[in-house]
Amino acid sequence: MATEIERKFLLASDDWRKEIETTIVMGQGYLNDAASVQQGVQNVSMRVRLEGSDARINIKSRELGASRQEFDYLIPVADGEALLKLCVGGRIEKHRHHVRHGGHLWEIDEFLGDNAGLVVAEIELDSVDEAFARPSWLGREVTELLRYYNLNLASYPYAQWSAEEQAASDA
Numbered sequence: 001m002a003t004e005i006e007r008k009f010l011l012a013s014d015d016w017r018k019e020i021e022t023t024i025v026m027g028q029g030y031l032n033d034a035a036s037v038q039q040g041v042q043n044v045s046m047r048v049r050l051e052g053s054d055a056r057i058n059i060k061s062r063e064l065g066a067s068r069q070e071f072d073y074l075i076p077v078a079d080g081e082a083l084l085k086l087c088v089g090g091r092i093e094k095h096r097h098h099v100r101h102g103g104h105l106w107e108i109d110e111f112l113g114d115n116a117g118l119v120v121a122e123i124e125l126d127s128v129d130e131a132f133a134r135p136s137w138l139g140r141e142v143t144e145l146l147r148y149y150n151l152n153l154a155s156y157p158y159a160q161w162s163a164e165e166q167a168a169s170d171a
Contacts, residue, residue, distance in 0.1 A: 008143045009143075026052075029092070064144060
């Protein structure tokens, strides 16, 4: 069993773009919906993802915050494509950019489709209280806000958010 410790942030500027090492095209969907997880009917989110030339199935526990249980497995691409057709809610399309800063790898997700306009930076840490260098392009932290979780973006995409939600005035 693996524990994922991840924090999410909005971006304060586009300065990160000049530091991109790699970009991966991703498409993903969920085999369960956000409501069933939020209501406690299910204790995990189950995601299918096509990323570059790979396919993965991913299961994450429903804890809110930076630390969750995570199980992630490579699967045959044909299985991933078939499972995507079984997914509920919308499909998440994004470009994931890898940027290194201060000894950490940042994953910056630039969303497309119904989530176009949303860009979120994520950092995986070894412990919840691990210190890290904050890049100048990093904005508000949104780790605790459910609407920024990909599971929720599949059912309540950025295009449907109010101006207040898009401005992250509650972050």
